[in-house]
Amino acid sequence: MGVSGFIVLVVLSWSLSVIPRTHQLQASQTQVLLQLRKHLEYPPALGAWGNYSGDICSIPSSPHLTLTCEGNSVTELKIMGDKTSKIVDFSGYGVPNQTLSGAFSVDTFVTTLTRLTSLRVLNLVSLGIWGPIPDKIHRLYSLELLDLSSNYFFGPVPGQISRLSRLQILALDGNFLNGTLPGGLDSLSNLTVLSLKNNRLVGPFPPSISRISTLTNIALSKNELSGKLPDLDGLANLHVLDLIDNHFDSELPILPKGLITLLLSRNSLSGSISKQFGELNQLQHLDVSFNLLTGAPPSEIFSLPNISYLDLSSNMLSGPLPGNLHCGSKLGFVDISNNKLVGLLPSCLSTASSDKTVVKFGGNCLSVDGTSQHHESYCKGNGAARKKPFLGIELGVRIAIVGGAALVITIFVLGLICFCRRSHSKRTFVQQHHLPKIRQDNSLTGMGVSSEFLANARFIAEAAKVGTQGSPAHRLFPLEELRDATNYFHPSTLMGEGSTGKLYKGRLESGTHVTIRSLALKRCSIHNLRLRLDWLSKLQHPHLVGLLGHCIDGEDSTARVYLVNEFVPSGNYRTHLSESFPEKVLKWSDRLAILIGVAKAVHFLHTGVIPGSFNNRLKTNNILLDEHRIAKLSDYGMSILTDEIEKLEAKGDGPKSRCSSKKNLEDDVYNFGFILLESLVGPIVTGKGEAFLLNEMASFGSQDGRRRIVDPIVLMTSSQESLTIVISITKKCIHPDPSSRPSFEDVLWNLQYAAQVQAAADAEQRSDATSQS
Known part of the structure; x- marks a missing residue:
């Protein structure tokens, strides 16, 4: 390049540097962000917004805050607070430190939020937000990711959420959401992750979920869902299914071949484990413990090419295991304890023949020396049906609480806040003394x-x-x-x-x-x-x-x-x-x-x-x-x-x-x-x-x-x-x-x-x- 060309390049670069930037955030969008900060009662994560005079989008991200702007609009807002989840006790009109104050209005907050019409990613986690999720949430029509986990939202999941047609990830974990899941969720044709863990949702597994072909992760564990599970073989992209600790009482569903993690423990699932499970060649983690499953487990599930964790414990599985049972090369943990299995322990499950696999087999009627086994008559008789933890009186208490909460919602919202939080926490405290102790030896x-x-x-x-x-x-x-x-x-x-x-x-x-x-x-x-x-x-x-x-x-x-x-x-x-x-x-x-x-x-x-x-x-x-x-x-x-x-x-x-x-x-x-x-x-x-x-x-x-x-x-x-x-x-x-x-x-x-x-x-x-x- 000649000297004259170099000078032209330098002048051009300088002239471009002094041209005013056009991507600065609109004043109206900045005002919306400052209003949201006020609604959230000035959380520490937003402290940098307080006296900042420049473009608010230029503030560096932190583990507690990410703000992304494109052009002159906000496209991504992630705020991670420090409000402790699942601790709440509303005494009259007072609120403890873990939630936003009684002056907070979730309706006003969401109304302000919907002015960020270009928002594609919204994470509001552990901020102490309380109240029902307003139907107007659907006005954030550009959303691709919505995460409101670890707050204090109560009431039903709004049906209008199904109008967020671009949504790919929906996470509402760790709240107090109750009622049944809305129909029409199959309108979310781009949804890949649906996570509603640790709430109070009741009713059946919505058939509409089984029609969302894009789903890769379904997590509905620790709710009060019940009834029969639909066949899910149509979800060809599904990798993770987590339904732990609900009240499903059907037989095991037909599952897609690409499943990697299957968590169905602590339900009331019955029937046998079908040979279809032996065809899940991508499966790595299978947990169907604490159910009412019967019959002999198919030998094929022990030899799946990718299986690493297999928990069949605390069911009513019976009969002998094949002596020529083959264990997959990646199998690291097996638990067949507390069933009604008889006969010899197959050589591939013997601790003497494997130094890479933890095997738990106590509580059966196996012919194994030096272990805690029942007499053979225990496994030959019908025996009393094993109850799932939380059933009986405990289940009655939980149903009564959910029903009472629904009634109070109908009467007045403040009553719900006072009753639900206190009854839930006290119920939980009492309940912990009756939970089965889980041995944590699969490290x-x-x-x-x-x-x-x-x-x-x-x-x-x-x-x-x-x-x-x-x-x-x-x-x-x-x-x-x-x-x-x-x-x-x-x-x-x-x-x-x-x-x-x-x-x-x-x-x-x-x-x-x-x-x-x-x-x-x-x-x-x-x-x-x-x-x-x-x-x-x-x-x-x-x-x-x-x-x-x-x-x-x-x-x-x-x-x-x-x-x-x-x-x-x-x-x-x-x-x-x-x-x-x-x-x-x-x-x-x-x-x-x-x-x-x-x-x-x-x-x-x-x-x-x-x-x-x-x-x-x-x-x-x-x-x-x-x-x-x-x-x-x-x-x-x-x-x-x-x-x-x-x-x-x-x-x-x-x-x-x-x-x-x-x-x-x-x-x-x-x-x-x-x-x-x-x-x-x-x-x-x-x-x-x-x-x-x-x-x-x-x-x-x-x-x-x-x-x-x-x-x-x-x-x-x-x-x-x-x-x-x-x-x-x-x-x-x-x-x-x-x-x-x-x-x-x-x-x-x-x-x-x-x-x-x-x-x-x-x-x-x-x-x-x-x-x-």
């Missing part, structure tokens, strides 16, 4: 799973994905960048050192502060290590410290891995429980919010991914707090890396090898019990926790005992009822017998109920103070 480290199983593990974590919209993508870091970030790992950047390596604080070129954990792996397979790091990178949740990326330096047997995590600025939870820092000590309601956040994270690690992550190093030092005191769990999932090392070391001849190979998994519930205990009494001196429990736990039962051992801050800021609930669940978590400990779902619900009770007590106290002033 990664307990399975001895193969690399192929890890590589192909399917994650069913749509709710978690919703909660991490806007999170940075996991990436590979060059070692040179990490050296620059830490001044060549200078000692001044060292934050600590422990069993999981050295921890450094660094600053990336972008200005982002991170923590970098350095692990020296003496003997490992780089191939397997990469597979495990890929698995670890997919564990994303609002209450987990985000794994931003990693770096592997070296080759097999001499590798060093660096894990790059987000930096969480406000220290660990233990520091905020210590009297050494009185200005940081947390009051009871704040401690409950932190505990609930951590419990949600651990519950996700146990149940939100397949296979689950256990042995998560739960302790108060590993709970970090961000600038808003939002809890984030660190060091989770580390056992997936250390397990690989220990298994390789176990092949040696030294005493360390033999010791490592016999190491037992830690119990997350038990360790969380100690976190609860420290929340009650303050930090426990290392090594004295067990002795403290044995000598002091009984003191919780009396007022004098509580005053002696419970943290004074807790005593001053808690209600007796809230404190009693947490003490009770703490005792259960640290029970010496693992089988007597609660599931993490039980723990989470009890903590939520304790927070609800505390919120009501705080509201009453404020009301009394106002009336006296």
Whole structure:
């Protein structure tokens, strides 16, 4: 290029740079956003909008907020709040802290929202929004994704939602929606994901859903749906079907050949498992436990080419299993316990012949030595029909509550709010003491799973994905960048050192502060290590410290891995429980919010991914707090890396090898019990926790005992009822017998109920103070 051409190019570039931009957001659209911020009562996620004078679309995205504009209109709005789901108690006209105030109007809010006519993606998660979803939601005709999960919406799913013809993803999980699902959902001809988990929906499975040929995911678990399931073989694109914990009582439906995950447990499904299930060659995860299924399970389902998880437990399956039964190469977990199976255990299910598969077969009449089996007569007789958990009196209570709620809705909305929330939470608290205890022994480290199983593990974590919209993508870091970030790992950047390596604080070129954990792996397979790091990178949740990326330096047997995590600025939870820092000590309601956040994270690690992550190093030092005191769990999932090392070391001849190979998994519930205990009494001196429990736990039962051992801050800021609930669940978590400990779902619900009770007590106290002033 000549000099004159270069000058022309420079002038042209300069002239283009001074031309006014035409893509700035319309003033009217900006005004709508500011009105929405006001309606939502100024959530922290929208704090950057407050005094910003420029184009609001240019504000960088964060894990809690994403705003995307095209041209001069808003096309994407994602807000992730911190209002705890499923905790609500409306006492009269007052509302607790977890919801928007009594002045909030969902109708006015949605009316304002519909002025964003170009909106294609709308995520409003955990914002405390309450009320019925207005029919006018259909005015957002451009929507392709609608997610209103973890709020307090009640009433029916509006029929007008079927007019959103462009909708591809609909998620309304974790609300209080009731009534039957509307007809005409097949009008949503582009819908791929339908997720309405954890609501109060009743009635049948709508036939219209089985006509939406584009569906890939259907999740309707934890509702009150009942009746017969239609055949779903027409849904050729369906990959995930999750109907856990409903009241369906039909035979198993005909299913599409491309299904990958099938979750039908805790219903009342009857009949046999048809041979059609043996043709589902893409199936990886099958759970039909806690139903009324009969007959012999078809041998073909054990040998499906992709099956990795198979749970047939707690049914009435009978007869012998074929001696020549073949197990698929990817099968990592099988549970056939609590049925009426007889005969010998096939060789491919024998723990002696398989070191890659966990098999549970107790509670049958199998001819196996040294196991918990019934006498053969138990399996030959008809026996009493096994009832599904939650039936009987419990079911009657639930039906009465749903019916009562519907009646109150008809009379007056405020009555519904008061009755539904309180009755639901109290029912849930009582109900947890009758739930069956789920043994959580299907962990990664307990399975001895193969690399192929890890590589192909399917994650069913749509709710978690919703909660991490806007999170940075996991990436590979060059070692040179990490050296620059830490001044060549200078000692001044060292934050600590422990069993999981050295921890450094660094600053990336972008200005982002991170923590970098350095692990020296003496003997490992780089191939397997990469597979495990890929698995670890997919564990994303609002209450987990985000794994931003990693770096592997070296080759097999001499590798060093660096894990790059987000930096969480406000220290660990233990520091905020210590009297050494009185200005940081947390009051009871704040401690409950932190505990609930951590419990949600651990519950996700146990149940939100397949296979689950256990042995998560739960302790108060590993709970970090961000600038808003939002809890984030660190060091989770580390056992997936250390397990690989220990298994390789176990092949040696030294005493360390033999010791490592016999190491037992830690119990997350038990360790969380100690976190609860420290929340009650303050930090426990290392090594004295067990002795403290044995000598002091009984003191919780009396007022004098509580005053002696419970943290004074807790005593001053808690209600007796809230404190009693947490003490009770703490005792259960640290029970010496693992089988007597609660599931993490039980723990989470009890903590939520304790927070609800505390919120009501705080509201009453404020009301009394106002009336006296």
